[in-house]
Amino acid sequence: MHNTKNLSxxxxxxxxxxxxxxxxxGGFFLFIGPIFGFFTGDNVCDGVGLFMAVDRMLxxxxxxxxxxxxGVVVVALVFSFIHGSFASxxxxxxxxxxxxxxxx
Amino acid sequence: xxxxxxxxxxxxxxxxxGTVIVALIVLGFFGGLLSGFIGSGGAFVLTPGMMSLGxxxxxxxxxxxxxxxxxxxxxxxxxxxxxxxxxRLCIIMVLPAIAGVVVGIFLQRLILDMWGxxxxxLYISLIFVGVLSIVGIYTLLDGRKAAKSGVDDTTxxxxxxxxxxxxxxMVNLKEANSTVSLWIPLPLGFATGLLAATIAVGGFIGVxxxxxxxxxxxxxxxxxxxxxxxxxxxxxxxxWATAGFVDxxxxxxxxxxxxxxxxxxxxxxxxxxxxxxxxxxxxVMILAGVSRAVVIPTYLSDLDIMTxxxxxxxxxxxxxxxxxxxxxxxxGLIIVGAMYKGKKSVAVSSxxxxxxx
Numbered sequence: 234m235h236n237t238k239n240l241s242x243x244x245x246x247x248x249x250x251x252x253x254x255x256x257x258x259g260g261f262f263l264f265i266g267p268i269f270g271f272f273t274g275d276n277v278c279d280g281v282g283l284f285m286a287v288d289r290m291l292x293x294x295x296x297x298x299x300x301x302x303x304g305v306v307v308v309a310l311v312f313s314f315i316h317g318s319f320a321s322x323x324x325x326x327x328x329x330x331x332x333x334x335x336x337x
Numbered sequence: 338x339x340x341x342x343x344x345x346x347x348x349x350x351x352x353x354x355g356t357v358i359v360a361l362i363v364l365g366f367f368g369g370l371l372s373g374f375i376g377s378g379g380a381f382v383l384t385p386g387m388m389s390l391g392x393x394x395x396x397x398x399x400x401x402x403x404x405x406x407x408x409x410x411x412x413x414x415x416x417x418x419x420x421x422x423x424x425r426l427c428i429i430m431v432l433p434a435i436a437g438v439v440v441g442i443f444l445q446r447l448i449l450d451m452w453g454x455x456x457x458x459l460y461i462s463l464i465f466v467g468v469l470s471i472v473g474i475y476t477l478l479d480g481r482k483a484a485k486s487g488v489d490d491t492t493x494x495x496x497x498x499x500x501x502x503x504x505x506x507m508v509n510l511k512e513a514n515s516t517v518s519l520w521i522p523l524p525l526g527f528a529t530g531l532l533a534a535t536i537a538v539g540g541f542i543g544v545x546x547x548x549x550x551x552x553x554x555x556x557x558x559x560x561x562x563x564x565x566x567x568x569x570x571x572x573x574x575x576x577w578a579t580a581g582f583v584d585x586x587x588x589x590x591x592x593x594x595x596x597x598x599x600x601x602x603x604x605x606x607x608x609x610x611x612x613x614x615x616x617x618x619x620x621v622m623i624l625a626g627v628s629r630a631v632v633i634p635t636y637l638s639d640l641d642i643m644t645x646x647x648x649x650x651x652x653x654x655x656x657x658x659x660x661x662x663x664x665x666x667x668x669g670l671i672i673v674g675a676m677y678k679g680k681k682s683v684a685v686s687s688x689x690x691x692x693x694x
Contacts, residue, residue: 258589258593297579297580297581297582298579298581301583302578303575304578304585305574305575305583305585306403306571306575308585309407309574309585309588309592310407312407312588312592313411313592313596314407316592316593316596317407317596319596320596320597320599321600323597324600324601324604
């Protein structure tokens with residue numbers, strides 16, 4: 234059995250943001266398109282490839298209506314927050330972030 | 338080849354494949370790296386880069402605006418803590434800037450309707466070439482001057498004259514350490530928004546005007562510009578997306594690279610002299626302008642204004658892509674080199690302090 238007490242809070246935080254980021258991109262590119270296609274009657278789950286799924290996603294954001302506008306704004310903010318936090322923790326973990334402070 | 342047919346075609350999103358995904362992430366990383374290094378949004382290389390990859394200009398601008406504004410708010414929160422953000426100046430400039438964005442988007446759509454996507458690409462490229470040449474040469478000369486004199490932040494004689502214009506209402510800008518008439522920042526904000534909606538880079542007008550006209554210190558100007566960029570980007574992204582011009586796949590892939598790149602670039606800033614940042618920025622701007630200039634004949638060919646052979650047409654498109662990516666890689670090497678030197682000096686100083694203690 235692993236002793237989780239040995240893991241530092243920084244590593245745990247980094248792992249959490251890494252999982253969230255992976256879920257975000259994975260969910261965005263692999264699942265949102267097919268799910269939307271399911272509701273619109275497109276049988277996209279039938280042997281859909283990665284890039285077809287990516288293309289399906291366009292349906293949501295390029296409809297050219299108020300939903301597209303709100304969707305783009307909200308999802309861009311979510312992406313930036315989650316991936317930005319991951320990037321920040323990653324640099325901290327590999328010791329690069331400390332260089333900014335010492336450089337100043 | 339009959340390129341004129343393409344000019345009349347409706348706007349379309351590019352096919353995404355593995356190569357395009359990698360290219361967009363790499364472009365985003367280098368754009369972010371440069372953005373973190375020189376403290377700008379990085380869109381002055383991202384929009385040309387996306388266009389060189391085959392994205393229609395109007396889609397590149399729209400998708401770039403959607404990518405920029407979430408990053409800007411993070412910057413505002415950080416810079417406000419450091420006292421590098423003037424809220425009053427931001428509010429005064431962001432309102433006309435938003436009006437400028439709305440007018441800019443209207444103009445873009447008008448040009449697209451009248452001359453098709455080739456006309457729109459030509460319009461965006463011409464603005465890019467003009468703006469990047471002027472700002473790039475000025476930045477490069479300013480960097481060289483600072484390198485020779487050893488003085489980085491020069492005061493503006495124009496700002497001193499502007500402060501003497503006493504037309505009601507006068508506004509006291511605490512962080513910017515300036516008092517100016519309200520009528521001065523309003524047209525500057527509008528021009529910033531207009532440029533942002535045209536090439537997704539408003540800071541080329543916003544930052545210099547705050548420094549040289551309003552008289553704000555450069556760090557307050559760049560911090561306040563982030564707040565203006567957030568307001569413009571939010572409204573711009575919403576307006577573009579409502580009309581169906583945002584390709585969110587591009588936004589997400591560019592974000593994937595740039596969110597890492599921007600943090601790495603910020604490290605590089607810590608270890609180089611400010612004039613070096615200006616020299617790198619100026620050089621990249623000029624080369625990004627060149628990468629746009631070389632494809633202009635292809636758009637003129639699409640519009641049946643001039644005739645070029647298929648070989649030259651393809652060569653110019655490839656050359657544009659190669660020039661831009663080579664520039665970004667070169668710039669990346671300079672930043673990474675600065676980081677390496679910085680890390681080495683930190684290691685030496687920490688060893689010295691251990692020996693002393």
